[in-house]
Amino acid sequence: MTVSMLLPGCALVLVGIVGVLARRSLLSVLLSFNVGVVGACLLLASAEAEHPKGLVAAFVVAGCGLWISLCGGAVALAVYRRKGTLHVDELREMRG
Amino acid sequence: MFSTAFETAHHLLAAGCVLFAVFVPLQHRVERAAGALALCVLCAGALLTLHGHVALGASIAVLLMASTLFLLFVQLTVDVGEVRSGRRFSVRGVFAGAVVAFFGAAVVGNWSPSFQAATPPSTSSPAAKADWAQALFTTAHVEVALLCGMGLISLLLVFLLIRRQP
Numbered sequence: 199m200t201v202s203m204l205l206p207g208c209a210l211v212l213v214g215i216v217g218v219l220a221r222r223s224l225l226s227v228l229l230s231f232n233v234g235v236v237g238a239c240l241l242l243a244s245a246e247a248e249h250p251k252g253l254v255a256a257f258v259v260a261g262c263g264l265w266i267s268l269c270g271g272a273v274a275l276a277v278y279r280r281k282g283t284l285h286v287d288e289l290r291e292m293r294g
Numbered sequence: 295m296f297s298t299a300f301e302t303a304h305h306l307l308a309a310g311c312v313l314f315a316v317f318v319p320l321q322h323r324v325e326r327a328a329g330a331l332a333l334c335v336l337c338a339g340a341l342l343t344l345h346g347h348v349a350l351g352a353s354i355a356v357l358l359m360a361s362t363l364f365l366l367f368v369q370l371t372v373d374v375g376e377v378r379s380g381r382r383f384s385v386r387g388v389f390a391g392a393v394v395a396f397f398g399a400a401v402v403g404n405w406s407p408s409f410q411a412a413t414p415p416s417t418s419s420p421a422a423k424a425d426w427a428q429a430l431f432t433t434a435h436v437e438v439a440l441l442c443g444m445g446l447i448s449l450l451l452v453f454l455l456i457r458r459q460p
Contacts (some may be wrong), residue, residue: 201344201380202308203306203308203342203345205308206311206312206338206341209312209315210311210312210315210334210338213315213316213318213319214315216319217318220319221319223324223405224319225324225365225368226318226319226342227330228323228365229318229324229327229331229362229365230318230319232331232335232361232362232365233315233318233319233331235358236311236315236334236335236338236354236358237315237383239338239342239344239350240338240341240342243345243347243350246347253347253349256350256354257350257353258346259295260353260354260358261348263358263361264358265363267358267361267365268361268412271361271365271367271368272368275368285393288312288362291333294298
């Protein structure tokens with residue numbers, strides 16, 4: 199395992215998790231999610247020496263990250279059109 | 295010489311990657327956060343490329359840069375009020391853009407001869423690394439350009455298929 203990419207990867211995943219949990223704007227949450235995806239790709243690439251499929255998994259993670267970001271952006275725009283806000287605390291209709 | 299430059303570049307890229315990533319949740323303006331994320335993604339892509347994962351580095355840079363630009367576009371659309379003036383997103387446009395970006399990167403990255411051959415040398419000698427880096431940068435630039443083109447085409451698809459409501 200490449201330790202030189204392991205540390206930045208862990209740091210990026212942590213920053214992404216903190217950003218997703220701490221921010222309240224839907225777009226900021228998606229941007230922080232992207233940071234976590236970059237960190238996950240770094241982690242998977244660093245594990246490539248022991249697991250040869252790590253690179254393929256990193257490709258899949260990057261593609262899924264792109265897909266989630268695109269759909270999340272489209273959903274954010276639809277939410278804004280309907281509700282007039284992107285603040286996640288004000289979107290309460292789905293809460294049980 | 296090459297080993298020292300390699301180490302320095304690695305440390306700089308790793309530090310820049312983490313630093314820009316920290317700025318993303320800290321910024322309250324979305325466009326600044328998107329800029330910091332774009333720089334973070336670039337540093338991560340360059341870091342991966344430096345370690346021999348050329349296809350993955352270029353793909354991450356193209357894919358996540360596309361998503362960052364898209365989110366920035368959404369924020370700008372919200373800011374200038376284009377939503378109320380009748381523009382709406384086509385789900386087909388988003389889907390087509392994502393499919394082109396993902397499969398384009400997968401095809402170019404996995405089946406390109408240059409990237410297939412782009413494995414770093416197993417020996418740790420600086421001369422072998424220098425030869426490998428030189429050969430890589432002279433052969434893989436077409437594929438990197440192809441990946442960037444795929445990302446641009448996917449963005450273009452997303453933007454073009456945003457249609458105006460009648």
